[in-house]
Amino acid sequence: MARCLRIHPADNVATMLQDVKAQRVEVLGAAAGAAIELREAIALGHKVALTEIAANEPVLKYGVTIGIASKDIARGEWVHLQNCRSRVDVRSQSLDPRSGAPADNPYE
Amino acid sequence: MNNGVNSGTPTARADWQGYLRADGRKGIRNHVLVIYTVECASHVAQQIAAGESGVQVIGFPGCYDNAYAIRLMLALARHPNVGAVLAVGLGCEYTQPERIAAAAAASGRPAKWFFIQEKGGTRSSIETGKRLVGELRAEAETAAVRVPMSWSDLTVGAECGGSDATSGLAGNPVVGAFFNLLVDAGGRAVFEETVEMIGLRDVLVTRAANEGAQKQVIEAYDKAVRYCESVHQYSVSPGNFAGGITTIEEKSMGAFAKGGDRPIQGVVRVSQQIPSAGLWLLDSVPDEHFMQFGYTNPNDTEGIVDLISVGAQLVLFVTGRGSVIGSPIAPLLKVTGNSRTFERMSEDMDFNAGRLLNGESTVASAAQELMDLVARVAAGAPTNAESLGHCEYFIMYKHQNTPSLDAGCHA
Numbered sequence: 235m236a237r238c239l240r241i242h243p244a245d246n247v248a249t250m251l252q253d254v255k256a257q258r259v260e261v262l263g264a265a266a267g268a269a270i271e272l273r274e275a276i277a278l279g280h281k282v283a284l285t286e287i288a289a290n291e292p293v294l295k296y297g298v299t300i301g302i303a304s305k306d307i308a309r310g311e312w313v314h315l316q317n318c319r320s321r322v323d324v325r326s327q328s329l330d331p332r333s334g335a336p337a338d339n340p341y342e
Numbered sequence: 343m344n345n346g347v348n349s350g351t352p353t354a355r356a357d358w359q360g361y362l363r364a365d366g367r368k369g370i371r372n373h374v375l376v377i378y379t380v381e382c383a384s385h386v387a388q389q390i391a392a393g394e395s396g397v398q399v400i401g402f403p404g405c406y407d408n409a410y411a412i413r414l415m416l417a418l419a420r421h422p423n424v425g426a427v428l429a430v431g432l433g434c435e436y437t438q439p440e441r442i443a444a445a446a447a448a449s450g451r452p453a454k455w456f457f458i459q460e461k462g463g464t465r466s467s468i469e470t471g472k473r474l475v476g477e478l479r480a481e482a483e484t485a486a487v488r489v490p491m492s493w494s495d496l497t498v499g500a501e502c503g504g505s506d507a508t509s510g511l512a513g514n515p516v517v518g519a520f521f522n523l524l525v526d527a528g529g530r531a532v533f534e535e536t537v538e539m540i541g542l543r544d545v546l547v548t549r550a551a552n553e554g555a556q557k558q559v560i561e562a563y564d565k566a567v568r569y570c571e572s573v574h575q576y577s578v579s580p581g582n583f584a585g586g587i588t589t590i591e592e593k594s595m596g597a598f599a600k601g602g603d604r605p606i607q608g609v610v611r612v613s614q615q616i617p618s619a620g621l622w623l624l625d626s627v628p629d630e631h632f633m634q635f636g637y638t639n640p641n642d643t644e645g646i647v648d649l650i651s652v653g654a655q656l657v658l659f660v661t662g663r664g665s666v667i668g669s670p671i672a673p674l675l676k677v678t679g680n681s682r683t684f685e686r687m688s689e690d691m692d693f694n695a696g697r698l699l700n701g702e703s704t705v706a707s708a709a710q711e712l713m714d715l716v717a718r719v720a721a722g723a724p725t726n727a728e729s730l731g732h733c734e735y736f737i738m739y740k741h742q743n744t745p746s747l748d749a750g751c752h753a
Binding site for chain 1: 511545579591592
């Protein structure tokens with residue numbers, strides 16, 4: 235079975251250890267033995283929500299707040315720029331969620 | 343911090359020969375360093391080094407000088423891995439090659455200098471430079487005192503760049519575990535990128551070795567926050583986001599892992615020599631002055647050169663997405679936590695920490711293997727970047743308040 239890693243027991247996200255399609259994935263690390271049903275394909279290194287995370291709730295990885303949910307996130311959903319924002323870095327909210335490419339500087 | 347508690351058996355054997363310098367430090371290479379003092383002299387400097395073995399180039403592009411850049415060039419000229427120095431100027435710039443050569447000579451290194459305008463032009467300057475480099479190399483080889491080195495003679499830097507989520511899961515944790523081994527063996531470990539510690543103030547406070555160190559660490563952190571706010575840029579790039587990192591806070595936690603978990607002895611600034619054994623934090627962020635902070639830290643190469651400037655004889659570079667860069671003076675050893683990157687860029691990557699993500703290795707055993715590899719490189723085995731001839735460097739205008747170059751006792 236494809237695998238993802240939950241680093242800290244307090245974490246509400248896990249990190250993909252390979253590119254995975256929408257399928258059932260084994261959770262390694264903290265709370266090992268659990269599994270999570272992905273709602274969409276998630277790439278290596280990207281994160282899946284292990285629980286429902288309501289808008290404005292913290293996203294936890296390494297046991298610390300790495301960002302704030304910018305909308306309601308369902309269990310099994312991909313957690314990234316489209317639904318999670320930094321508490322300090324405003325510019326990252328304007329980047330393309332897949333490529334990370336900026337769109338705010340004109341090339342004219 | 344060499345009490346051996348929980349450190350287990352020390353590690354890889356340190357049984358290589360180094361080059362003893364007049365200041366008591368030991369190098370793992372014996373390079374001739376060519377330094378140009380303005381961009382106008384850079385082509386001549388590069389051509390002097392072209393085709394010469396053991397000759398490397400650094401330089402500063404500006405015609406108007408900068409105290410920070412001069413300190414940096416002097417720190418590199420007097421680096422333990424440098425055996426001799428040739429300084430080359432055009433002839434009308436502010437930065438003085440004669441004084442760089444004099445400082446290198448005063449440190450016990452053979453050193454020479456000249457102005458291109460006094461030699462007649464490009465070809466004659468390159469000929470002059472090649473002749474001088476040949477003489478300097480012979481002198482550096484004759485003057486070399488070979489001595490045995492141990493881990494306590496070694497300073498290793500760690501940088502990360504082109505990070506993806508594997509950097510925080512595998513690459514940086516393995517480097518951090520190696521740093522623990524190095525510190526427990528009496529060595530010096532240094533990491534930087536305080537702009538990639540944003541969000542970790544509380545963690546940093548608990549890691550300081552003593553009150554003095556805590557004060558330094560907090561000052562460096564708070565400045566990094568003001569700096570990022572001022573330049574409107576956090577240290578996170580499109581490639582990081584594409585690789586799965588969502589926020590600077592997430593990147594910070596992954597980046598911080600490369601420091602291991604030994605106490606932080608204090609903070610050094612660019613060009614300040616690390617004063618004692620243990621883990622140190624390098625603050626490369628500009629200080630506030632009349633031109634504000636200046637501009638954002640430009641690239642990985644600058645950070646690596648900064649680590650070399652505080653005395654690192656070897657630098658580990660963790661890159662999840664992959665990179666091809668090298669560095670002058672101190673060998674750059676590239677570590678990736680991403681097995682796919684390791685396979686795709688095997689000609690450039692030196693170490694695959696990604697094996698622990700598919701269960702083929704553990705952090706502890708990967709750190710031991712990395713220590714073995716560091717010992718081989720210290721003994722003279724070239725890194726991939728060295729074999730490929732990579733010598734990227736970056737010396738920029740910047741302001742940092744003048745540090746004492748000998749940091750003295752921070753205990």
